[in-house]
Amino acid sequence: YPNTKVIELGTKHFLGRAPRNQAEIRVYNQILATDGLKGFINAMVNSVEYAQLFGEDTVPYRRYPTLPAANFPNTERLYNQLTKQNDELVVPSFEPVTATDRS
Secondary structure (H helix, E strand, O other), X not given: OOHXXXXXXXXXXXXXXXXXXXXXXXXXXXXXXXXHHHHHHHHHHOOHHHHHHOOOOOOOOOOOOOOOHHHOOOHHHHHHHHOOOOOOOOOOOOOOOOOOOOO
């Protein structure tokens, strides 16, 4: 994925929201460039925002801290399709699994 998509998915999964603005995207882009994916994830899960909202014991969940929620146009697709297991999804390099294969 391009860095902007990594940032969009990262803020969705770890902070439960869309990136706030271009400035935040630039900050996370710089972190990705200098510290890599691990540094990017650490920056989010070690942030004040993460600590205040989720702490040590809460799994991040979807939030809409800004309105409209349309600022995150892929939210429903990400939540309903891309983050769930889907038996209908066929990866081209693999043969589909049929009901008889599962027995």
